[in-house]
Amino acid sequence: MYPISPRSGNYERLEGGLGPSRMNRKFAWKKLAIGTAVLIGLVYFFGPRVDVPELPTPGLEDVYVPPQPVIPEATGKPSEPTQDPVTVTEPLEPSTRPTSPATDPDPLKTVHCTTPFKAGSPIVQYALMIDAGSTGSRIHIYKFNNCGSSPSYEYEVFKMTQPGLSSDDYKGHPEAAAKSLDVLLDEALHVVPEQLRSCTPVAVKATAGLRLLGTERSTAILDAVRQRLVDTYPFPLPDTDAVVIMDGKDEGVYAWITANYLLDTIRADTAPGTPTYAVLDLGGASTQIVFEPQFDDGLPDVALEEGEHKYDLKFGGQTRVLYQHSYLGYGLMRARASVHRVVDFMSTLRTGRTGTEPVAVGNPCLAQGTQKVVDIEDGSEESKSVLMTGGDIGSFDACNRVLELVMAKDAVCELKPCSFDGVYQPSLLDTFPSGKVLLLSYFYDRITPLISPQLQSQSPLTVSTIANIATDVCRGRTAWEKRWGDNSEAMDELDGRPEWCLDLTFMHALLKLGYEFGDTREVALGKQIDGTELGWCLGATIAMVGGELKCRV
Known part of the structure; x- marks a missing residue:
């Protein structure tokens, strides 16, 4: 038996599409919808509409993708086609450093020093991290040097294989699942x-895929993986947590470590007081936020409240107190499912239909003039197919009103202040007023292709820019052609994808409604830094190699 997150039962429920659950509220979204939608919904977004005022097409002052940071498929989270990684303008290491085995003059040595910082330590060290995701397994082979007081990252080698350990191909055959990692x-x-x-x-480290299998089947697979590593390969397992289903809070914190390490804000040689980035990661089933809040020293009673959201991190010779939370059920795919459920439910109230007969349902979160057949789940094993249509009602403002219901901004806040869904979070305005914000994963995948390349490095990207982009996406093809007619990549990205309106509106709602960032707050998008992927893998590996080195006899 190997450790499985104590929250794995909740993970199974939420990542299985059942939505967030709090205090035995079996279908929290439905109760909220019934209580609120009956009073305001019919008039508020299905009733007579007022045209959304035309917003100006963003100019140079509105659009920016910073020249650094974004998280690809390698994290195990679903991803649509993405741009090539944004390039860092100033390398984080000397330009002569090796970036792969092909450019490494000697894999047993390093170009940075000739002797290790600590006597008796190896001058270079390798470490392996396997990300066992739902769609496939991926290995990150990292090289570090020990020239300083803590291991310093040099480069990685990446390889992936499909399907993942949780595939039905391996059902009842955990040993076969374990052998699938041999190629890595x-x-x-x-x-x-x-x-x-x-x-x-x-x-x-396994994520959503194994989590959804249940304890018995996932444990059998993890046991088989561990045994194969011990029997077949020479690499040591550092501890009993080497082969596990990873906790969501660790995933977010490790992503924070990766980004801030590569951005030179938390290394051992970083100047004290260097501000760190807040990292917001948006996957398919969940979204995470991690930042280092700053409290007024003159108010000793004001500090981060105790709880699982508090993460004490010792790194780079410093002790940091981080705020972290993983919002299960609020990833992009789960947000889509929740919006469609609410819209379908509201439609049954408005029309009086039973919800079983086939009918086209107007959905303001689909772009105008588009439609899509979606599967509606209500928490049971049964689902129904519904034709959703943006018609002439697709609208950023109307979709945002639906998201106000989904995000449960008015949920009971037992420990104040709260962000959304009743979750405690210190105010970003008060404790992180001017810190840099880095957006990963689906944030990058959706937003970057819709920003003109010539504008990417000339102005900051702000929260209001995302609203402007979403507004035009929701207006449909006429607005697309007006704004992106000369950008074939953007048009290809939008064509045949009616839910891009929903996706972008949800991202803006997370930032503005959920986390309460102001319209002018600048954000950065990230995927890679100097050829290294952003995500949790490097952070988890740095944490692993930073301890006592244990070799296999």
Whole structure:
């Protein structure tokens, strides 16, 4: 038996599409919809409409993708086609440093020093992190040097395989699932010098896919993976948590470590007081926020409240107190499902239909002139297909009103202040008023293709820019052609994808309604920094190699 997050039962429920659940509220979205929608919904968004005022097409002052940071499919979260990574204008390491085995003059040495910082430590160290996601498994083979007081990252080698450990192909055959990782581990044998393999730790961190299988089946697979690593490969397992289903809070914090490490804000040689980035990650099933709040020293009674949201991190010779939370059920795919459920429910109230007969349902979160057949789930094993249509009602403002219901901004706040869904969070305005904000994963995938390349490095991207983009996306093809007619990539991105209106409106709602960022707050989008993927894997590996080195006999 190996550790599974104590919150895994809640993860199974929420990532299985049942939506957030609090205090035995079996269908919280429905109760909220019934209580609120009956009073305001019919008039508020299905009743007579007022045309949304025409917003100006963003100029140079509105559009920006910063020249650094974004999280790709390698995180195990679903992803649509994305742009090439944004390039860093100033390298984080000397330009002569190796960036791959092909450019590494000697994999047993480093160009940064000739002796390790600590006597007795190896001058270079490798580490392996396997991300066992729902769609596939991916290995990150990292090289570090020990020139400083803590391991310093040099480069990574990445390889993936499909399907994932949770695939039905391996149902009832956990050993076969474990053997599916052989192609990844064989790549590690190819990259890591033989002399260092016995001191190269390996970890396997599973996410949503295994979490949804249930304890019995997932434990059998993890047992088989662990046993195969021990029996077949020379790499040591650093501890009993080396092969586990990862807790959502660790996923967010490790992503924070990765980004801030690569951005040079938390390394051992970083100047004290260097401000860190807040990291907001948007996956398919959940969304995470991690930041380092700052409290007024003159108010000793004002501090981060105790609870699972508080994360004490010792890193780079400093102790930091982070706020973190993973909003299960508020990832992009789950947000889509929740919006469609609310819209369908509101339609049954408005028309009196039973909800079983086939009918086209007007959905303001689809772009005007588009439609899509969606599967509506109500928490049971049954689902129904409904034709949703944007018709002439698709609108950023109207969709935002639906999202106000979905996001439960007015949920009971037991520990104040709260962000949304009744979750405690210190005010970003008060405790992170001017800190830099980095948006990962679906934020990047959806927004970046819709920003003109020539404008990406000339002005900051703000929260209001996202609203402007979403407004035009929701207006349909006429607005697309007016704004992006000369940008074939943007048009290709939008064509045949009616839910981009919903996606962008939800992202704006997270930032503005959920986290209460102001319209002018600047944000950055990130995918890679200097060829290294942003996400939790590097952060988790740095945490693993930062401890006592344990070699295999």
